[in-house]
Amino acid sequence: MSSLFPALAGGPAGRPALRFGARSLTYGELGAAAGALAGRLRGGRRVAVWATPDLETAVGVVAALLAGAAAVPLNPRSGERELGHIVSDSAPDLVLAAPGAALPPPVRDLPRVDVEVHGTGPGSVPGEHAGEGDPALIVYTSGTTGPPKGAVLPRRAVAATLDALADAWQWTADDVLVHALPLFHVHGLVLGTLGPLRRGGSVRHLGRFSTEGVARELNGGATMLFGVPTMYHRIAEALPGDPELVKALTGARLLVSGSAALPLHDHERIAAATGRRVIERYGMTETLMNTSVRADGEARPGTVGVPLPGVELRLVEEDGSPVTADDGETVGEIQVRGPNLFTEYLNRPDATAAAFTDDGWFRTGDMAVREPDGYVRIVGRKATDLIKSGGYKIGAGEIENALLEHPGVREAAVTGEPDADLGERIVAWIVPADPQAPPALEELAGHVARRLAPHKRPRVLHHLDALPRNDLGKIMKRALGRS
Template sequence: MTLLFPSLDVDHDAPAVQVGEVVLSRAELMGAAATVAGRVAGAGAVAVHAEASMATVVSVVGCLLAGVPAVPVPPDSGPRERGHILRDSRAELLLGSPDWEDLPVPVVPVDPAARTASPEAMTGGQRRSDQAALILYTSGTTGAPKGVMVPAAAIAADLDALAEAWAWTPDDTLVHGLPLFHVHGLVLGVLGALRVGSRLVHTVRPTPTAYAAAGGSLYFGVPTVWSRVCDDPDSARVLAAARLLVSGSAALPTPILARLATLTGSAPIERYGMTETLITTSSRADGERRAGWVGAALKGVRTRLVDDETGAALPADGQSIGELQIQGPTLFGGYLGRPDVTDASFTADGWFRTGDAAVIAPDGHHRIVGRRSTDLIKSGGYRIGAGEVEAALLAHPQVREAAVVGLPDDDLGQRIAAFVVAPDLISGGRSSRSAAVDLTDFVARKLSVHKRPREIHFVSELPRNPMGKVRKSALTP
């Protein structure tokens, strides 16, 4: 049918995708998506209100069938964030039914019950192999989010490599409740199931009871999800019937891995990737599950470590720490409208600079040590740019200075902590607690809710070096 959705030897009339209580067969899904494809054909890009719904699945698949780049917009995004995404992507339409106001593009509702005959005739338009199939927005360490152009060929290569590593087949039932606007939930969790031909059950929210009730053989989750599953032992024990549990988007704390292994009888596997690279390393379904390690490079992917100071290659000795750099078919096609930033993200010899520090063992297993910068926070499976949160805080009229860091958190991995200079906000006998609540709500109205600070500390000044740069390492509660 298309590069991403080949014709498969599966029952096209059997239940294929379930989101909440809505269930579609593969034939019904493709018929609904073909209706969307006819509506968006010829557009330069189309945004999708990426809530956890069947309409989102139909919208994204419809764009892919039409050869039109889909731009998922987080449903909890604030007006500044979604306005930037819609304008920067030059989306011509917004598919879905959001309750947002003052949108710069027309809104087109999507009906999963609609059908257009002969979806097999769709060919993905005249898309070049390097043209974006998805434009995914990711927060950098400073400034507004950048649009990452992800080609269909990269998605196909990545999903095929993961299917091989995880022994993922049409006989599986994949279960997850992850958001549908990033790589983990959308690319792996929806497009992966459709490409492989396995059934997908999306639980809308990734609660332990919903996971237990779904009866899957393959489960996706982030560390926060697995932590909460462990806190519900009865639900966790039900997952013992699953073939494979997969954790990603942030490092899985060793105590959670151990508890999950005890409760389910099987340790989860971990994998590593970025929006710009998709998934590049993973433990295998039939391989060792080593706590703190994210497996070996997938088929077709090459990795190397480079010394920060000298630029020299470092050995895969299990001890040397360097910047992880990547080559392979899963790489993105560049940052939308940012050729200078794209060029700077690659080395002179064509390797992508991940910005992550890592160790590679002699057997090829990788361990991610952390960001080379302190300004990218991983919280609850999300990657959050500190600079974006700082900019939102500084938009408050009574905030003079702000610095945001990630602090260790047993549940979230990292929690967002803000250090704020705002003497007028806490003057006149007002409590710091009350001011912190108001400031947190202020940020949540401007950005995605998951980007709000979990704690705010009011300080008289921020520690700075002689050049005036904030010393974030000196910020402690």
Template structure:
């Protein structure tokens, strides 16, 4: 299986086809430098994956492409992790070699990346299709687990998105996402190298840099997480520049409805939302030619199937109707799914049903037209209160309609009477707001049983590198 098809077929031959920060190169230049890295990996002193510091640099991209050419699993190491977590990633993955600049606490053998060197060998990807990436989960339910992704899975996922987004070699992709997750690395780098679209990684996810990518480099396809889009929506001058872009894509966390509407007003187009996981690639997306509804993540991409399953004690395992109201666990299957968790056969087995559907652990609803809305994680976003099943996302959307609230996160906490009580954590937009007013505001818009029983004002919500709120930390 060839993942980086366009790159290996001689595409991206423009000298500035690939731009990372202030460094630019052509596809052939990237391929030549990556082939040198591949040679070094093949000659490494021990078997095992190779680790790369996943900074947004040309050196990191060359190193990871080199791993793909060598057929050796690559472990993208987040640049901001502490020494303890870095040690866990390296030990758990069994990494045998570090490619690029090595942190002082890492003792693995190291090979440097030289952007000017070229290999005399004909560059190609290794013929076998074992694990290509080991991406580590956020570790919210224990130590981070290594997700094994093959080139075949990544290619299938990218081809599904190319179909959904009408993504071609005529596009220029721009983003400022980290390179240690599916969103920034697989979609945001390997996608361009597979499909032949030019790539601009802006380095830092600032509104002015996104605007520059469009104005100065002709970006047509922009990737961002809600935090980025929120900042752009608050910068009318930068947002205005984005009017000439073809598609604005938001993912990795729910996009607040007020941000969705503000982007539509300022850029002249509504953003496209999508859904996926490290384990599944992107399984759902609004299509480029599809209806764009705030809060809905569209339909299955090509090759993907979904179903909604009840998790209630009385009806556990029953398929739920596509009525836009029934909340159940989203389960998926398709060619873009992961191979398993590295060294965790029991954890891998727990994620699959007997008939081989992947349990996402996310609660969702599906309407009659096949559109999906993600309610949130079953463990923290599906709240059972007073005999009702309530999705935290619906309450968060209502809270964000309040002019005095900038951010909101809703959780369920144990309650002797209700089972769980709904607790809202809010970041205010400015002046103080009476918590009772906030509770009444939600009660006016939703059913009474969906109102928060408690409102806690906080300075900021805890988030991970992709902008997802870490709800487990809200009650700590």
């Protein structure tokens, strides 16, 4: 197949490629460093990468891809048991790490190669001889229902997703992307790092998220910002007292949020302060990106846009029959098909078979409705967010958005619990805006009933100091005690 990174061999050598904090590489320097390392990795099958938010991680992954090996990103915040499972399951030939990085026991037992990012000499970028179906990455899922599973992502999926996003977002070599996302997930690694490199543009990684860093980089020539809802919430909170941040977002070409739904309240606060709309996209480890609001389309809060070029998407009932009503109300499970999909769960043929329908559609487990014009709105996960109450199928996500519109609610999560009469009753878990005066159940139930429908109102309310979240800011609902 054609090169994943044509700019490494054919672009201007002095063009900025990567910047992590104060450290940076041009395309010439990246090509030399990654090319030299790729020569050492040639013939390898799998390469673990200690995925800290540093230049070395980006260089290591690019080198593995140039060498035709599959990169296995390792989360430095994972515990020894999880790391041990991933290392045993993926059986990498070696681990790439920044010089001096301390590795825990399950990882430090592997042969180690330190990634040198400077002083490697001119070098040359090797040709990429791997086929489009060969593994590019093995990314491990969160493991909420058992040990993490390794999703094998082929080179075809990486190329197809990044090219589809280039079409949807009008993404070019002139774009400079800012983000502060971890590099062991597809959002920060594939979209946020490999994406700019495939286009011939550049990425500036903040290392650690701050609104000051966002303002500095966007006001300093960057054009795009990728973030998760927690980051955009902090931006929305800071905007009223930070004119430099207002200026930065106002001048950005594209603001993208993903990994979880961005609450409507934060959408509106950012738009009111800057005149700019944040757009959302929808994807997952196994599929990379499926849908997005387009840069030339309507930035409609609460939706994840339309299917990307090359991606087929359908909604199905519980019995597998297609949902035929694109009415914005009928809930179905999202199934997708296209070149963006993973090929298998490593060493798990049973799980792989269960994930696909007989006709080749991937069962995402996400529930959604589709508008008449094709826009998709996610209402929750089938396993944790689909609540069957009083004969209705209700998505937790829309109730959460309604709760977040109440001035007394800072954070919200919704689950279901067994009810002898209704089947399941709706339970709201909220972090109040004022802990000394939290809103009562009756007030929030009435608020939801007026905005959505009476049968969608919460019947039980819990007040919390904080919601449990993972590294990407997603709420971990299983930790809320859903029965």
